[in-house]
Amino acid sequence: MTLDLVIKIVxxxxxxFIALNSFFRYxxxxxxxxxxxxxxxxxxxxxxxxxxxxxxxxxxILGIFVTTVFFRILYDSKKEYGYFLLNxxxxxxxxxxxxxxxxxxxxxxxxxxxxxxxxxxHILYIKKESGKKVRELIKEIDTYVAKKKKTFSMxxxxxxxxxxxxxxxxxxx
Numbered sequence: 291m292t293l294d295l296v297i298k299i300v301x302x303x304x305x306x307f308i309a310l311n312s313f314f315r316y317x318x319x320x321x322x323x324x325x326x327x328x329x330x331x332x333x334x335x336x337x338x339x340x341x342x343x344x345x346x347x348x349x350x351i352l353g354i355f356v357t358t359v360f361f362r363i364l365y366d367s368k369k370e371y372g373y374f375l376l377n378x379x380x381x382x383x384x385x386x387x388x389x390x391x392x393x394x395x396x397x398x399x400x401x402x403x404x405x406x407x408x409x410x411x412h413i414l415y416i417k418k419e420s421g422k423k424v425r426e427l428i429k430e431i432d433t434y435v436a437k438k439k440k441t442f443s444m445x446x447x448x449x450x451x452x453x454x455x456x457x458x459x460x461x462x463x
Contacts, residue, residue: 322372
């Protein structure tokens with residue numbers, strides 16, 4: 291019962307953050323390993339929600355944590371950084387891309403070291419640059435996007451509706 295309540299609270303918190311972040315844009319970017327760990331953690335919690343096999347659950351969560359730290363250290367040593375850009379749509383993609391390139395030039399980050407995925411505009415990959423410069427660039431982009439005028443579009447409206455339905459389903463069943 292207690293584990294079930296904790297899982298419902300964790301799911302609701304994650305969904306609430308996603309819903310509020312879609313409009314207020316507290317965090318525009320998310321580091322790839324942290325985001326992946328949160329997604330895997332959420333899926334694992336879902337499958338162990340009945341409360342059985344708590345020992346396996348703790349081992350799996352520990353494994354997720356250790357794997358995340360290992361890959362983060364490995365890729366930081368290779369100077370390869372990946373980010374998920376949250377809440378970006380096709381109309382904003384070119385504006386955000388230009389802003390990233392402008393700010394990268396100010397920070398003396400080479401354009402050829404920044405890789406955009408045209409098919410997946412939510413993925414940003416930066417290689418062969420110092421971690422300090424990359425983190426500063428991402429912080430500037432987060433600040434830029436957070437200060438942009440917020441518009442409440444139909445996309446955000448439906449996003450909120452879906453999140454509220456999911457939260458209601460979580461607490462109902």
